[in-house]
Amino acid sequence: MDNSYKIKVQNVTKEYDLFKTQSEKLRSFFSVGNNKVPHFWSLMGISLEVHSGETIGLIGVNGSGKSTLSNIISGIIPQTTGVVDVRGDTSIIAIGAGLRGNLTGLENIRLKALMQGLTNPEIDALMDDIVGFADIGDFLYQPVKSYSSGMKSRLGFAIAVHVNPDILIIDEALSVGDDTFYQKCVDKIAEFKDLGKTIVFVSHSLKQVEILCDRVAWIHYGTLKELGPTEEIVQHYRDFTKWFKAQTKQEKKHFQRQMKNNQKTFDIDAYQKQVVADRQAAEPNNGNVAAEVKKDFYGSVISEKMTPGARWLTFAVTLVFIFTCWANISGHSMRSIIQNPSNLVHVEKVLHDSNATKSVK
Numbered sequence: 001m002d003n004s005y006k007i008k009v010q011n012v013t014k015e016y017d018l019f020k021t022q023s024e025k026l027r028s029f030f031s032v033g034n035n036k037v038p039h040f041w042s043l044m045g046i047s048l049e050v051h052s053g054e055t056i057g058l059i060g061v062n063g064s065g066k067s068t069l070s071n072i073i074s075g076i077i078p079q080t081t082g083v084v085d086v087r088g089d090t091s092i093i094a095i096g097a098g099l100r101g102n103l104t105g106l107e108n109i110r111l112k113a114l115m116q117g118l119t120n121p122e123i124d125a126l127m128d129d130i131v132g133f134a135d136i137g138d139f140l141y142q143p144v145k146s147y148s149s150g151m152k153s154r155l156g157f158a159i160a161v162h163v164n165p166d167i168l169i170i171d172e173a174l175s176v177g178d179d180t181f182y183q184k185c186v187d188k189i190a191e192f193k194d195l196g197k198t199i200v201f202v203s204h205s206l207k208q209v210e211i212l213c214d215r216v217a218w219i220h221y222g223t224l225k226e227l228g229p230t231e232e233i234v235q236h237y238r239d240f241t242k243w244f245k246a247q248t249k250q251e252k253k254h255f256q257r258q259m260k261n262n263q264k265t266f267d268i269d270a271y272q273k274q275v276v277a278d279r280q281a282a283e284p285n286n287g288n289v290a291a292e293v294k295k296d297f298y299g300s301v302i303s304e305k306m307t308p309g310a311r312w313l314t315f316a317v318t319l320v321f322i323f324t325c326w327a328n329i330s331g332h333s334m335r336s337i338i339q340n341p342s343n344l345v346h347v348e349k350v351l352h353d354s355n356a357t358k359s360v361k
């Protein structure tokens with residue numbers, strides 16, 4: 001990998017815990033041993049680079065991990081392991097992404113633009129263009145929760161392309177608009193490309209991908225199956241879907257079960273060892289490979305999981321907090337509770353009068 005990238009994704013994985021209920025989640029939080037919650041690896045080690053001015057397409061079957069990857073690149077969700085280096089501001093357009101349902105369209109425009117770092121006068125100057133591009137009429141004054149998915153997409157697209165991001169991430173946002181809006185978006189994307197901006201384009205429409213993308217990454221059940229020139233990768237993907245459609249119902253189910261099973265049983269430690277072995281083979285004189293790989297895997301990641309020590313600490317702090325509240329309610333001093341713990345259940349009555357406070361049992 002060279003250093004001239006705009007986006008670098010290296011050995012990126014994403015793990016989800018598949019809790020069935022909220023109480024299972026709570027129990028798992030306080031359990032210090034190995035819990036039996038099933039895991040699912042939405043991404044199992046993706047590495048790719050996107051260069052400045054490039055439009056890269058992400059294709060793949062439903063649930064293969066395209067949105068997970070685009071959300072990680074745009075910083076909406078964290079990766080579990082790996083390096084994600086994005087050089088520039090990103091703006092993501094996904095249906096309804098970042099729009100607040102209780103706010104009106106106009107309020108959403110202002111909020112999102114402020115969040116992108118624009119000032120109020122800058123937003124005022126852009127407002128007519130954004131409103132004109134979205135073209136959703138009086139719905140602008142309605143809460144976004146009343147919008148159809150097409151309207152959300154129009155508003156999201158209009159905001160995202162006008163706040164002038166370096167990197168535009170478009171996740172299926174073109175699939176819900178009508179033809180006129182679609183053409184407007186395609187023209188805007190072309191304008192972006194001409195300006196040398198970088199675009200990540202997630203779509204099931206291979207035609208759109210063929211029109212817009214310079215290169216394509218085929219994401220296949222959490223792995224990067226292929227990365228290369230649009231025409232070639234799209235053709236391979238078409239061959240795969242043709243092959244898949246030709247399977248019997250049972251064969252299809254078997255294939256999908258097998259793929260999902262791989263994602264449930266993925267072993268992150270084995271993957272890390274494999275990366276170390278590959279890098280050691282490529283750099284035989286580097287004695288520091290294992291440490292470098294470990295740093296790449298976990299160095300830029302804030303763990304979403306608590307260590308057993310942190311769990312014990314949280315548990316202990318919670319107990320102390322409850323004890324202190326209870327002691328406060330009981331009206332006894334800490335010393336008297338420590339000397340006689342049964343005081344905790346004997347609430348001290350406190351009478352107030354205008355001049356003095358008198359305690360009686």
Ligand SMILES: Nc1ncnc2c1ncn2[C@@H]1O[C@H](COP(=O)(O)OP(=O)(O)OP(=O)(O)O)[C@@H](O)[C@H]1O
Pocket residue numbers: 016017018040042060061062063064065066067068069
């Ligand atoms: N919060 C979550 N908890 C558990 N699993 C999740 C979560 N989010 C996504 N997944 C799983 O991760 C996998 C990848 O999902 P993702 O939405 O990235 O796929 P996709 O390729 O974008 O799919 P589609 O084409 O249908 O939009 C799916 O199997 C999905 O069920």
